[in-house]
Amino acid sequence: MSALTDNALWRGTARVMGRLGISGRTLVIAIPMLWLLAFFLVPFLVLGRISLAEAIIARPPYTPLWERGPDGTLHIIATLENYRFLLEDALYRNAYLSSIRIAVISTVFALLIGYPIAYYIARSPEPRRSVLLLLVILPFWTSFLLRVYAWMGFLRREGVINNTLMSLGIIDQPLVMMQTDFAVYIGIVYTYLPFMILPLYANLVKLDDALLEAAGDLGASPTVTFFTVTLPLSLPGIVAGSMLVFIPAIGEYVIPALLGGPDTLMIGRVLWDEFFSSRDWPVASAVAIVMLFLVVAPIMWLQSVQNRRELQ
Amino acid sequence: MSDTALAADTKPWRDTTARPFISIRNITKRFGDFTAVNDISLDIYQGELFCLLGGSGCGKSTLLRMLAGFEVPTAGQILIDGQDMAGVPADKRPTNMMFQSYALFPHMSVEKNVAYGLLREGKSRAEAYARVAEMLKLVKLEALAKRKPHQLSGGQRQRVALARSLIKQPKLLLLDEPLGALDKKLREETQFELIRIQETLGVTFIVVTHDQDEAMTLATRIGVMNEGVITQVGEPRAIYEHPKSRFVADFIGSVNLFEGQVRDPGAPVVVETPELGTMKALAREGLSAGQQVWLALRPERVSLTRTEPAASDSVNTLPGVVEDVAYMGHMSHFRVRLANGRMLRVTLSNRLHDEDPISWDEAVFASWNASAMRVLTE
Ligand SMILES: Nc1ncnc2c1ncn2[C@@H]1O[C@H](COP(=O)(O)OP(=O)(O)O)[C@@H](O)[C@H]1O
Ligand SMILES: [Mg+2]
Numbered sequence: 001m002s003a004l005t006d007n008a009l010w011r012g013t014a015r016v017m018g019r020l021g022i023s024g025r026t027l028v029i030a031i032p033m034l035w036l037l038a039f040f041l042v043p044f045l046v047l048g049r050i051s052l053a054e055a056i057i058a059r060p061p062y063t064p065l066w067e068r069g070p071d072g073t074l075h076i077i078a079t080l081e082n083y084r085f086l087l088e089d090a091l092y093r094n095a096y097l098s099s100i101r102i103a104v105i106s107t108v109f110a111l112l113i114g115y116p117i118a119y120y121i122a123r124s125p126e127p128r129r130s131v132l133l134l135l136v137i138l139p140f141w142t143s144f145l146l147r148v149y150a151w152m153g154f155l156r157r158e159g160v161i162n163n164t165l166m167s168l169g170i171i172d173q174p175l176v177m178m179q180t181d182f183a184v185y186i187g188i189v190y191t192y193l194p195f196m197i198l199p200l201y202a203n204l205v206k207l208d209d210a211l212l213e214a215a216g217d218l219g220a221s222p223t224v225t226f227f228t229v230t231l232p233l234s235l236p237g238i239v240a241g242s243m244l245v246f247i248p249a250i251g252e253y254v255i256p257a258l259l260g261g262p263d264t265l266m267i268g269r270v271l272w273d274e275f276f277s278s279r280d281w282p283v284a285s286a287v288a289i290v291m292l293f294l295v296v297a298p299i300m301w302l303q304s305v306q307n308r309r310e311l312q
Numbered sequence: 313m314s315d316t317a318l319a320a321d322t323k324p325w326r327d328t329t330a331r332p333f334i335s336i337r338n339i340t341k342r343f344g345d346f347t348a349v350n351d352i353s354l355d356i357y358q359g360e361l362f363c364l365l366g367g368s369g370c371g372k373s374t375l376l377r378m379l380a381g382f383e384v385p386t387a388g389q390i391l392i393d394g395q396d397m398a399g400v401p402a403d404k405r406p407t408n409m410m411f412q413s414y415a416l417f418p419h420m421s422v423e424k425n426v427a428y429g430l431l432r433e434g435k436s437r438a439e440a441y442a443r444v445a446e447m448l449k450l451v452k453l454e455a456l457a458k459r460k461p462h463q464l465s466g467g468q469r470q471r472v473a474l475a476r477s478l479i480k481q482p483k484l485l486l487l488d489e490p491l492g493a494l495d496k497k498l499r500e501e502t503q504f505e506l507i508r509i510q511e512t513l514g515v516t517f518i519v520v521t522h523d524q525d526e527a528m529t530l531a532t533r534i535g536v537m538n539e540g541v542i543t544q545v546g547e548p549r550a551i552y553e554h555p556k557s558r559f560v561a562d563f564i565g566s567v568n569l570f571e572g573q574v575r576d577p578g579a580p581v582v583v584e585t586p587e588l589g590t591m592k593a594l595a596r597e598g599l600s601a602g603q604q605v606w607l608a609l610r611p612e613r614v615s616l617t618r619t620e621p622a623a624s625d626s627v628n629t630l631p632g633v634v635e636d637v638a639y640m641g642h643m644s645h646f647r648v649r650l651a652n653g654r655m656l657r658v659t660l661s662n663r664l665h666d667e668d669p670i671s672w673d674e675a676v677f678a679s680w681n682a683s684a685m686r687v688l689t690e
Binding site: 208210211213214215216217218219220221224228229232233 | 380381382401402403404407408409411413415416417418419428429432433476477480
């Protein structure tokens with residue numbers, strides 16, 4: 001195709017778009033918008049719609065949203081029964097609370113471990129800094145599942161840790177680590193630590209040395225400088241890292257399934273059971289929708305806090 | 313009070329018995345095998361506004377940072393008020409620093425930035441904020457106390473940085489290019505503001521700058537630095553009038569420099585130069601016949617006339633042609649081509665209205681007193 005027709009084609013398209021009220025700018029925004037629409041909003045609406053139905057033994061296994069009455073009128077069949085069921089059954093409430101608890105505790109540990117690592121990397125001189133960053137990302141080159149299985153090898157009754165401690169004579173009974181909440185915490189913190197370190201690093205590396213010197217010059221000891229200057233300025237990094245750990249942790253399925261015990265209650269497992277064992281799609285959908293709001297609520301709250309801080 | 317007592321009072325460096333407030337003794341700083349500061353010794357007195365003047369990269373900031381405690385000297389000793397600073401960390405030193413980049417805490421309001429130092433001292437909030445209010449008044453920022461640094465103009469930030477560094481009433485304030493980020497007009501206004509504040513508080517200031525006009529305006533004394541060494545220390549007038557070396561003469565103001573050899577080390581000194589012929593210059597000690605020297609002549613010390621001035625024992629006169637004239641309003645700069653092709657820079661004041669000013673391509677006589685010509689040996 002020649003440049004001329006190319007050009008004409010482009011101008012023709014632009015004219016049509018102009019008549020429809022679409023500018024180039026809208027087009028650029030439209031692509032991610034369409035993506036979100038197709039792969040987030042539509043599935044979300046489908047879930048929402050299923051959560052308002054009743055489970056039936058049919059294909060699909062839930063009641064339709066509307067029905068034509070004998071007189072031809074349209075009846076909408078929707079029920080909040082599934083949500084009421086979630087509220088009433090202690091199992092779900094406990095699963096949500098337990099998920100939140102596990103996600104919060106894991107996030108706190110990831111922060112406590114990740115912050116010093118990110119700080120150290122950010123303060124390192126250049127060639128070492130790149131190597132350390134590479135080491136943080138390196139685990140992503142092997143499959144996530146493989147790494148969780150590797151942890152099973154460590155934590156097992158006859159695993160690396162127990163064998164080592166026993167042969168050193170530190171313990172004479174093997175420690176029970178597998179199929180406990182402890183193993184779940186280890187799995188989650190280990191898996192999501194890079195998601196904590198990277199945003200923290202990106203924040204801390206921008207910290208101006210002169211600010212630390214200024215604090216010292218004004219009489220602040222290194223500890224006081226950390227709490228009055230470094231920590232408050234790294235708050236956006238802390239928030240970003242914590243979100244990146246908390247959000248996947250709350251809905252985590254694989255780690256509690258592989259490392260957790262039968263009494264490790266997490267909402268991801270409940271969801272799986274509802275869908276695949278009970279085949280109760282409406283209840284499973286309701287579980288998913290509630291989980292979504294549990295995740296979205298803290299984000300919205302943090303956003304509004306940040307906006308308010310910026311306005312000040 | 314006698315005249316010498318007065319001079320010693322306001323100019324303690326002239327009094328050989330005065331005790332220096334800051335003693336820098338043979339300080340050296342190396343980064344790897346690069347020597348940033350090379351064996352500097354310097355005494356600074358209470359209440360001085362001392363300027364370290366030098367080009368970029370000559371080691372000014374490094375010297376200042378060693379005083380503040382951010383860099384450890386490779387060798388040498390620093391005494392502040394008689395106390396050896398070796399091993400004293402920055403947060404325990406009686407100094408404060410105003411940073412070149414201001415280094416204001418971006419997450420704190422103006423008020424909190426200024427209060428920071430006082431709160432670290434353990435002052436109560438009430439007392440601290442009362443002092444902060446006073447200080448903000450001094451730097452004329454009362455109205456902006458609640459703003460964040462990013463909501464301020466460059467000049468306002470500069471004043472916050474100054475207020476923050478002064479709030480603890482340090483014995484010594486170190487200022488690293490404090491006016492570097494301001495535009496010319498604001499900078500000139502702020503120079504006088506800085507002097508006013510320094511005199512109000514009586515704090516000793518050490519100001520780093522690469523701007524000679526700024527150093528001349530601010531300083532009680534100037535230390536001219538070059539490649540990690542202080543080449544000359546003196547009052548602004550002395551540095552300008554009696555530079556010790558070609559580097560200092562050339563760095564401060566504009567100068568005509570000529571190479572030559574001493575023929576007669578009397579008064580005036582007679583110097584034989586390849587470019588100008590025989591020249592008469594201001595007498596000075598320690599010259600010997602045949603010695604290699606340089607002659608420094610400030611452009612404003614030269615007169616231009618259309619007729620040849622009367623010959624005299626103490627006047628140098630050379631014919632030339634005006635090559636270039638730059639009219640600046642209050643003065644005019646000339647470039648005069650001398651008989652042998654060498655250019656002479658001349659500055660004439662336009663103090664009197666001249667109906668028929670000297671112009672391009674005119675044949676003129678450039679003349680100057682022997683006392684205007686300085687003999688430099690290095
Ligand atoms: N931390 C450092 N490591 C290596 N070289 C440095 C360091 N700090 C300063 N220098 C070098 O020392 C010289 C003097 O720097 P500085 O004191 O900042 O100069 P300036 O007179 O412009 O303030 C420069 O050449 C600079 O590159
Ligand atoms: Mg500097």
